[in-house]
Amino acid sequence: MKIKGLNELLIRRYSDISTYKKGEKYLKKGNILSIEQHGQTLCAMIEGDNRISFETKILFDIGGILDVDCSCEGANWCEHVVATLLGAINQPEMIKHRLDLKELLEKRNLDELKGLIIKISENNTDMEHLFVRYLSEIDAQSKSSSSDNLGKDILSSKISQLLTGKDGVSGGEGASGKEGDFVIVDSNPFAKKVKHIIKKYEGRPNTDDAISELSALVDEALEFVLNGDGRNALAVMEPIINIYVQQWMELDGSLGDTSLFFEDLDMAFAKSILIGEMTRDENRKYIKKIEQWQQKLDSDGIDNAFVLSMASLLQGWDDPILRLILIGEKVSMSVWGKNIPEYASLLTAIRLEILDIQKKYQEYLNLALHEECFFDYLMMLIKVKRPEDVVENGKRMLIYNYQALTLADELRRNGYLNEAIEIAEYGLTLEGASLSKLALWLSERNEALGERKKALDALIIAFREEPSLNDFLRIRELANNDEWPEIRNNLLTEIGKATLSKTTFNISDIIDIFLHEGLLNKAIKIVDKESEHYKEVLRVLDAAIKEKPEWVIKNACARAEEIFEQANAKHYNKAATFLKKAQIAYNQTKMVDLWSDYKNGLLKKHATKPKLMALLEKL
Numbered sequence: 001m002k003i004k005g006l007n008e009l010l011i012r013r014y015s016d017i018s019t020y021k022k023g024e025k026y027l028k029k030g031n032i033l034s035i036e037q038h039g040q041t042l043c044a045m046i047e048g049d050n051r052i053s054f055e056t057k058i059l060f061d062i063g064g065i066l067d068v069d070c071s072c073e074g075a076n077w078c079e080h081v082v083a084t085l086l087g088a089i090n091q092p093e094m095i096k097h098r099l100d101l102k103e104l105l106e107k108r109n110l111d112e113l114k115g116l117i118i119k120i121s122e123n124n125t126d127m128e129h130l131f132v133r134y135l136s137e138i139d140a141q142s143k144s145s146s147s148d149n150l151g152k153d154i155l156s157s158k159i160s161q162l163l164t165g166k167d168g169v170s171g172g173e174g175a176s177g178k179e180g181d182f183v184i185v186d187s188n189p190f191a192k193k194v195k196h197i198i199k200k201y202e203g204r205p206n207t208d209d210a211i212s213e214l215s216a217l218v219d220e221a222l223e224f225v226l227n228g229d230g231r232n233a234l235a236v237m238e239p240i241i242n243i244y245v246q247q248w249m250e251l252d253g254s255l256g257d258t259s260l261f262f263e264d265l266d267m268a269f270a271k272s273i274l275i276g277e278m279t280r281d282e283n284r285k286y287i288k289k290i291e292q293w294q295q296k297l298d299s300d301g302i303d304n305a306f307v308l309s310m311a312s313l314l315q316g317w318d319d320p321i322l323r324l325i326l327i328g329e330k331v332s333m334s335v336w337g338k339n340i341p342e343y344a345s346l347l348t349a350i351r352l353e354i355l356d357i358q359k360k361y362q363e364y365l366n367l368a369l370h371e372e373c374f375f376d377y378l379m380m381l382i383k384v385k386r387p388e389d390v391v392e393n394g395k396r397m398l399i400y401n402y403q404a405l406t407l408a409d410e411l412r413r414n415g416y417l418n419e420a421i422e423i424a425e426y427g428l429t430l431e432g433a434s435l436s437k438l439a440l441w442l443s444e445r446n447e448a449l450g451e452r453k454k455a456l457d458a459l460i461i462a463f464r465e466e467p468s469l470n471d472f473l474r475i476r477e478l479a480n481n482d483e484w485p486e487i488r489n490n491l492l493t494e495i496g497k498a499t500l501s502k503t504t505f506n507i508s509d510i511i512d513i514f515l516h517e518g519l520l521n522k523a524i525k526i527v528d529k530e531s532e533h534y535k536e537v538l539r540v541l542d543a544a545i546k547e548k549p550e551w552v553i554k555n556a557c558a559r560a561e562e563i564f565e566q567a568n569a570k571h572y573n574k575a576a577t578f579l580k581k582a583q584i585a586y587n588q589t590k591m592v593d594l595w596s597d598y599k600n601g602l603l604k605k606h607a608t609k610p611k612l613m614a615l616l617e618k619l
């Protein structure tokens with residue numbers, strides 16, 4: 001399968017001019033060492049500057065390019081990605097087609113696979129370690145009789161942690177003691193670390209590093225939350241909060257970051273409370289703890305530092321109204337009664353996150369709907385594979401076009417391209433700042449699917465929002481010959497008027513378009529009274545020298561004289577450049593004498609400005 005909808009203008013859309021040129025040069029000079037395709041992935045090795053090779057990876061689907069990636073870690077569409085894609089367009093015979101991993105594995109028997117794993121592990125201890133841990137985890141899991149869904153999820157999350165190199169639950173530091181089937185981490189190291197960090201940054205004016213080190217500790221608790229392990233999350237959070245509450249004043253809080261950090265602590269603690277089961281005694285113990293912490297903080301001037309955690313402890317998941325909401329009963333009341341606190345939406349967001357981790361998707365949908373978290377609701381509908389419901393509800397629930405774009409992209413990534421396109425089309429009717437991006441997205445998908453007219457219409461919408469020569473040229477390519485004159489005329493008139501009345505358009509792009517189309521007068525109209533865009537003014541002066549030398553003389557001289565009048569020596573070089581254009585224009589009109597008269601006049605008038613005189617004499 002080829003990458004659909006791929007063309008040079010698409011590559012130019014996402015890479016800047018110099019990157020594109022570099023990529024083009026790599027292709028011409030044979031810097032593409034290899035291109036391979038397996039399934040819907042294109043991988044290439046590109047020799048960059050200084051003979052360093054980079055690996056690019058292009059993912060695509062029937063809707064065109066999905067993601068691009070390169071080992072250079074530069075701009076997303078770097079020169080190596082450009083070279084790869086240009087190679088795919090212009091030299092497709094270079095691409096070696098391979099079966100994808102699944103197809104290749106299916107052809108092997110068990111002994112071959114064993115041999116392969118041993119061979120890979122022989123010279124690579126990291127891989128060996130990975131296989132040993134991965135397979136041991138599977139053994140451990142299959143022995144465990146209580147293989148409920150959550151257990152499986154924890155295993156799969158552990159495996160993904162192994163594969164991504166992040167340490168999982170069992171590798172937690174200072175693990176000791178046992179409670180039920182869980183290993184409970186030793187809290188002491190965390191308390192010590194917090195003390196150490198506070199000591200290290202004590203009295204320093206900038207607390208950013210201290211907060212980021214403390215946040216890393218909180219992240220360890222959040223890892224446990226992700227694994228559904230509330231006990232260990234609490235075992236990590238409690239000492240962190242305990243010590244921070246006692247000692248935080250030793251950090252310089254003049255920037256406010258150290259007091260804001262209580263919000264992070266509260267969020268993480270609330271998550272740790274809500275992810276696990278808790279006995280009544282434990283619940284009471286934590287309520288008491290929070291009261292003690294708050295008592296200390298009252299004297300430090302921090303109010304209500306742990307509102308989310310306290311509400312989590314008081315309501316838990318057992319609040320009668322919450323329970324009704326979760327099972328999908330129509331409830332007109334709120335769990336908060338009449339006075340809904342400001343932080344209610346934050347607690348809802350935490351509850352949704354926890355329900356997602358616990359894979360309680362129906363409860364998630366019920367809560368999101370009741371609390372009017374419509375975007376979360378729609379995203380969850382994708383996760384539970386209900387794309388038709390996303391379309392139906394999306395048309396009622398979406399408010400902004402950027403929401404439609406995110407939703408459409410998520411639908412696509414989950415394999416629901418038709419529904420994605422329907423949502424994107426609807427999104428074009430919504431307000432927001434992403435109309436152009438959404439229209440481009442829609443145009444590209446339609447191009448990949450061979451829907452020329454739809455791709456054209458969407459691209460025109462994108463162009464009207466953010467005109468560029470690149471998209472103008474693509475519109476030309478997509479339009480039929482009989483459609484083109486009218487489209488061209490309308491678009492050029494429109495952008496000309498719009499540029500003169502509003503400034504949101506990029507003037508450089510508009511000048512590009514007008515000069516490309518040979519519409520010198522329109523370009524002149526835009527820069528005629530323009531006082532800022534120096535480079536664009538010069539480009540139009542250059543372009544007009546042959547056809548409109550009189551305008552160049554008038555405009556360039558006026559600009560130079562204005563700078564002289566202001567006697568702003570900083571801009572004398574600019575003035576000299578304008579005069580140079582005027583001089584060339586004089587030559588063009590064969591009025592060389594008039595130029596020297598004009599120049600001499602200036603020399604006389606500004607005889608007292610030596611810097612200026614030196615510049616004038618060079619002309």
Ligand SMILES: [Zn+2]
Pocket residue numbers: 054070071072073074078079080081
């Ligand atoms: Zn690169």
